[in-house]
Amino acid sequence: MRHHYSVKVGPAGFRIGSAWPQPIAALAQLYALYPKPIDLIPDFTVRLEPDTRLRQWIRPSVAIRGDFTLPDAVPMSLDHGLLAAELGMNLQMAMGQRNFLLLHAGSVERDGEVLIVTGESGAGKSTLCALLGETGWRFMGDEFALIEPETGLAWAFPRPVSLKNKAVDVVRAVAGEGRMGPMMAGTPKGDIRHFIPSPEALAAMDKPGKPALILFPRFGYARAARPMGRAEVFVRLTQASTNYVTLGERGFKALTRLVDETPVGAIDYPDTESALSLVEELWAARR
Amino acid sequence: MNEEQHQQDMSVPTRRRLLQMGAIGAAAVVTVRPAMAQTTASLLTCQIPIPSGQYIAADGTLVAAGTPGAVPGGVTYTGEAVKAALNLNYTLPGATYDQHYAHLAYIRRLQSGQAGFTCYASLQMPR
Amino acid sequence: MIGAHYAADSSDAFSIVPLDALTAIYHRRSGVTHVVTDPVPQIIEALAGKTLSAEDLLSALAVDHEIVIDSETLAGLNARLDELTEVGLVSPA
Numbered sequence: 001m002r003h004h005y006s007v008k009v010g011p012a013g014f015r016i017g018s019a020w021p022q023p024i025a026a027l028a029q030l031y032a033l034y035p036k037p038i039d040l041i042p043d044f045t046v047r048l049e050p051d052t053r054l055r056q057w058i059r060p061s062v063a064i065r066g067d068f069t070l071p072d073a074v075p076m077s078l079d080h081g082l083l084a085a086e087l088g089m090n091l092q093m094a095m096g097q098r099n100f101l102l103l104h105a106g107s108v109e110r111d112g113e114v115l116i117v118t119g120e121s122g123a124g125k126s127t128l129c130a131l132l133g134e135t136g137w138r139f140m141g142d143e144f145a146l147i148e149p150e151t152g153l154a155w156a157f158p159r160p161v162s163l164k165n166k167a168v169d170v171v172r173a174v175a176g177e178g179r180m181g182p183m184m185a186g187t188p189k190g191d192i193r194h195f196i197p198s199p200e201a202l203a204a205m206d207k208p209g210k211p212a213l214i215l216f217p218r219f220g221y222a223r224a225a226r227p228m229g230r231a232e233v234f235v236r237l238t239q240a241s242t243n244y245v246t247l248g249e250r251g252f253k254a255l256t257r258l259v260d261e262t263p264v265g266a267i268d269y270p271d272t273e274s275a276l277s278l279v280e281e282l283w284a285a286r287r
Numbered sequence: 288m289n290e291e292q293h294q295q296d297m298s299v300p301t302r303r304r305l306l307q308m309g310a311i312g313a314a315a316v317v318t319v320r321p322a323m324a325q326t327t328a329s330l331l332t333c334q335i336p337i338p339s340g341q342y343i344a345a346d347g348t349l350v351a352a353g354t355p356g357a358v359p360g361g362v363t364y365t366g367e368a369v370k371a372a373l374n375l376n377y378t379l380p381g382a383t384y385d386q387h388y389a390h391l392a393y394i395r396r397l398q399s400g401q402a403g404f405t406c407y408a409s410l411q412m413p414r
Numbered sequence: 415m416i417g418a419h420y421a422a423d424s425s426d427a428f429s430i431v432p433l434d435a436l437t438a439i440y441h442r443r444s445g446v447t448h449v450v451t452d453p454v455p456q457i458i459e460a461l462a463g464k465t466l467s468a469e470d471l472l473s474a475l476a477v478d479h480e481i482v483i484d485s486e487t488l489a490g491l492n493a494r495l496d497e498l499t500e501v502g503l504v505s506p507a
Contacts, residue, residue, distance in 0.1 A: 072333045072406040074365065231436035235449055238319045245321040245445070249429065252440040252447055256431040306453050306479035308490025315454050315494055316501050319447040 001047060006037050010146065010157040010205050011100070012093060013037025016085050018048040019056055023081030030082065030160050030181045030194055033202050044096055046088035051075035064088040068095040080187045082194070086162060093144055093157070094242035100146035100155060101247060101254040104240045105214075107145045107154055108137035109204075113212035114154040115283060116145050116262075118240050124219040127167040128275050130195050134174050135276065139201040140209070149247070149254035152261065153208040158201050160194035168193045170272060213286045214264045217275065221268035225278060228266050234259045263287070333366040335403035337390050345385070347392025358386045360393075369394060370410045417467065420495050421507040424463035430455055444502055453479075457494060458503060465507045468492050 001017030003024040008014075014037070018024050037043070046066040050056035061075035062084045068091055076084045093102065105118040106129030115137070119125035126142040133139025140156035147154055160181060163171055168191070172180055181194030216228065216236065237255055238244045244251045265282045269275040309315050339361030341349040350357045364372075364379055371377040372391055379387045397404045429440040437455045439448045453475070460466075460474045468491050475481055475491075498504035 070333065070405065072335065072403050074334050229435060230433040231438075231449060234433050234438055235317065235319070238447065245319070245447075248445050249440055249442065252429060252431075252438070256433070256438055259433065260431075303478065303480045306456055306475060306481050308453055308481075308487050308494060309451070311489060311493045314497065315451045316497055316503070317449045318501050319449065 001049075005031075006040055006042060007031045008035045008037045009089075009159050010141070010155055012044060012097070012157065013042040014044050014046060014089055014092070015042035016046045016048070016088070018081070018085075019050055020048070020060065020062075020078060020081065022078060023048055023062070023085050026082040026182065027085055030196065033196070033199060035205075044089070044092035046085060046092060048081060048084055048088065064091065066092050068092055074188070076188070080184050080192075082181070083162065083184055083187050083189070083192060086159070086194075089159070090143060097146075097243055098247070100148055101244065101251050101258075102242050103145040103147065103237060104143070104242065105145040106142040107140040107156070108132045109140055109154075109156075109207075109209040110137050110283075112209050114140065114145075114209035115279070116154065116211055116214045118214065118216050118237070124217060124275070126161050126163060127170060127272065128217065128279075130161045130163070130171050131174060131272065131276065132279065133197060133201055134171075138204055139197045147211070147254050147258055148208065149250040151208075152211070152254070152257050154211050155208045156201075156205045158197045158205050160196050162189075162192050162194050164190040164192050168195075171195050211258060211262045213283055214258075214262050215279070215282065216264070216266045218266070218268045219275075220270065222270060223274045223278065224268040225282060226266050228264045230259050230264075233264045333406035333409065334363050335366065335369055335394055335397075335406050336363040337361065337393060338402075343386075343389040343393050345389050345392065347389060347394070347396045349393075358383070358389045360390070362390070364390070364394075366406045366410055369407065373410065419465050419467050419507040420461060420471065420499070420504050421465040422458055422461040422463070422504050425459070428458060428462070430458070439503070441503060446502065448501060448503065453491075453494060454498065454503075457491075457498065461504060468495060471495075 002019060003021050004015060004017045005024045005027045006015045016027060044067055048062045049065050051061045051063045060078040062078055062081055063075045064073060064084050064087055066088055070091060105116050106125040107114050107116045108129055117125045117129055129139060129142045139158055141158050142161045143159060144157045145154055146157055179196045184192045244255060263286050267278045269278055337360035342352050342354050342357035343360050344350045344357045368380050372379050379390055382390060394407055397407050423443060427442050431438045437450050439450055456475060456479065460471060468488060472483055472488055472491050476483055481487060495504060499506055
């Protein structure tokens with residue numbers, strides 16, 4: 001492809017090819033502090049292609065392709081090329097990652113121990129993990145938590161966090177404008193800006209940690225915390241994993257071990273402040 | 288259990304747990320299903336095309352253009368629109384009464400390999 | 415079904431992990447994970463590598479567990495065996 005960009009995020013190397021220069025330029029800026037893949041050899045490729053021949057120049061629309069493709073996906077506007085690249089990288093990880101059990105979760109680390117925060121896209125885990133990363137925790141990721149089956153350790157995938165609407169203001173107020181990517185208005189997911197993890201988080205992206213607490217948060221409820229049964233946790237985590245089934249017995253072992261060894265809590269919170277204080281409370285009581 | 292066995296058990300007390308077979312109608316097994324389609328499909332809005340060139344009969348099968356009772360295709364619906372039609376009975380956008388039912392029937396018949404199938408399948412995953 | 419026999423794979427075909435009140439079972443041959451309540455793990459254990467009728471299975475279970483052997487319990491066991499057949503943990507033999 002005419003334009004391309006390579007980057008390493010945690011243990012995964014990506015090569016993003018594009019028919020247009022704009023998404024590549026935007027990626028180069030957003031990922032300026034990230035390393036390159038080892039020996040420049042990518043684990044996954046993403047290609048941003050014109051949906052049809054004509055769409056390269058007329059109302060350009062971007063189809064996301066790569067090693068893995070989601071057929072029937074609606075093409076995106078070129079203005080949102082950065083988001084298309086991110087979705088493409090997510091897709092390759094979700095479908096192609098074999099070395100780690102992937103959980104749809106954010107994670108942060110403190111003193112070698114890892115807090116895992118589960119939740120669907122839009123449930124608030126991204127904002128919470130971004131803020132924890134600015135208040136005494138090392139940010140490991142907001143989209144995927146990587147569990148290594150052989151050791152049970154959690155590894156980082158600290159991609160820029162895509163924040164939407166109000167969450168952008170909340171995080172920018174804490175971290176500053178210099179850590180924010182460009183505004184993309186009117187995307188299928190709303191108005192989006194990326195938040196760049198701190199230099200410390202990026203420098204530590206190859207350091208794993210031991211899972212020490214798993215939280216299931218619910219936003220928009222009165223402040224509360226309650227324990228969860230291991231069976232419920234196990235089933236919910238199989239549904240929060242994009243590759244549990246494809247990993248076969250390795251996935252079973254990794255997940256039963258995680259559930260057996262890691263305390264879990266369900267937390268409800270009405271606002272960010274309650275979330276942060278609940279996290280500290282449960283973390284202190286985690287044993 | 289006969290008398291002899293009973294005597295043996297009395298001398299070596301062991302805890303035998305009560306085991307119940309469960310009710311006839313109840314389920315004792317939950318099988319883990321792949322969650323992949325649910326998460327990746329939520330990453331990208333998907334679409335389901337109704338083919339042009341042929342008409343769609345009321346039962347969703349493809350028939351020759353102009354067949355009585357059949358409606359034209361040649362439109363594409365988003366996953367969201369189809370989900371709303373299936374779950375909430377909203378009309379498919381831009382569809383006439385007959386097109387709505389014929390197109391929905393066509394969608395319900397989609398098989399793996401046909402355009403729109405992964406999108407349709409992802410709508411079925413339990414939340 | 416009276417007279418019907420059931421079989422399960424040998425015990426090394428299953429990885430069985432208790433999770434408080436329920437149990438997770440990984441069935442190696444199919445690659446499928448099931449989360450189950452009692453008496454399923456006990457049924458699998460008693461039937462592993464064997465072929466038994468429901469009646470004989472009930473008697474086998476009664477050796478290690480407290481069970482009332484009557485028509486109601488047998489009906490319950492048959493319901494469980496139907497369920498396990500449907501999900502592939504047990505096969506009719």
